[in-house]
Amino acid sequence: MSAIPAFTVPFEVRDYECDLQGIVNNAVYQQYLEHARHLYLKQRGFSFAELTKAGIYLVVVRAEIDYKSPLRSGEAFVVSSRLARLTPVRFAFQQEIHCTVPRRLVLTATITCAAMSQAGKPIIPKGLDALFDGPAS
Amino acid sequence: MSAIPAFTVPFEVRDYECDLQGIVNNAVYQQYLEHARHLYLKQRGFSFAELTKAGIYLVVVRAEIDYKSPLRSGEAFVVSSRLARLTPVRFAFQQEIHCTVPRRLVLTATITCAAMSQAGKPIIPKGLDALFDGPAS
């Protein structure tokens, strides 16, 4: 792991995100993770929406998610994200979700991404180096 | 792989499932996969909603998804699901999504599930054996 602190985003569970089990629906965690990744990109100077308009498509090529403990209505939580470069055109986010009170691990995820043209060809967006803390951990 | 054919469910992309890239949002594929799993359970006599009411919580403990090719507005596709038992209380769905026209692989996924009480204790629901085609492939 890098010694650089992870980028963190605070959230709160909204009731419409819970399903009939009374817990956050599995798919919704992917939305949380995506939002945290896009904010990560933003604070490094990359807007997902602007990249898309410019014809650069950041896409997820693989998601591995380990669900440890569910989130419930109204709970506050934090998504932390680190980014590592795997190859010149592939990079992986290491992400974790922790519930705030009581403090507990909700999930861990590795989300592998690539940048592509609309036609699906690999692209290296200009200035991409600014995204990374260091080599893959 | 089992010789028994996979359980398949036909779908069609709805426009609200597409995001600003014009393709189905990553999290939405997990919704498709979940719906296909719940229909798999149903045709074997298990209702997810009824199990939940009875205090048996089927939960996803790990998701591995490989995204191969995105789905777009209006495309028809099929989700196929197979189920294998990993341990007495864990089981894994092997799922694939194929676009219908033109025929292409959209994603493959392995979704590992467990049955738990609301308190988080492992449970083996009565008649669970009826769910499985055979041993883990």
Place this chain on the structure above:
Amino acid sequence: MSAIPAFTVPFEVRDYECDLQGIVNNAVYQQYLEHARHLYLKQRGFSFAELTKAGIYLVVVRAEIDYKSPLRSGEAFVVSSRLARLTPVRFAFQQEIHCTVPRRLVLTATITCAAMSQAGKPIIPKGLDALFDGPAS
């Protein structure tokens, strides 16, 4: 009401569409209604996604929805849609959702739409007359 039969689309409630009350979440009904409207447009030769690419934005300007009876996990239902022109650039969908078994009215809605350029100026898409059954009822 026009004597022309309404355009109908069959659906089935998916578990992830239900919230912690065990019924379909209010916002999800708007997704059903939207999908039915887009299929209405499609069978008249208008693709929402193609229109958007061409710079023509169909937008909802007003929604009135009366919720009569909730939908639950697994229920089959039908969305029926009629379209009437209000002014040269405004049109209104009259939509209803009926649960199939037992047959009951789930909701009625009037959704007023307009066509706009990306800059927000009213547009009359070519061939728009093909959309309508007749005058506003």
Place this chain on the structure above:
Amino acid sequence: MSAIPAFTVPFEVRDYECDLQGIVNNAVYQQYLEHARHLYLKQRGFSFAELTKAGIYLVVVRAEIDYKSPLRSGEAFVVSSRLARLTPVRFAFQQEIHCTVPRRLVLTATITCAAMSQAGKPIIPKGLDALFDGPAS
């Protein structure tokens, strides 16, 4: 209008909430409105999730939404809510969404709600009077 200030909740548009038009999908605004209503209830001592567990179902019986101007990726906005009692068992939220920068009205909504038992019978939850600022405006 009551002289009492409205209850406000700050939000930020998440990319997954935008559809292929590049703007927040119509149904998502209802999710924002619902979340703001549930926080309104919470600060008055009512938890939507707790009420549901106790067999008291707060349901929307009518929604009227006027869409004035769409929200886009990353925009910050505020949902303001006021609540008025219409009859002993019906109450209406007056809600507005304003984008923060540039300041503009995004939508206005009137959401009429009722409290019911799971069987659909009207209920007056104990202490309900604490919810209201005053008479219907």
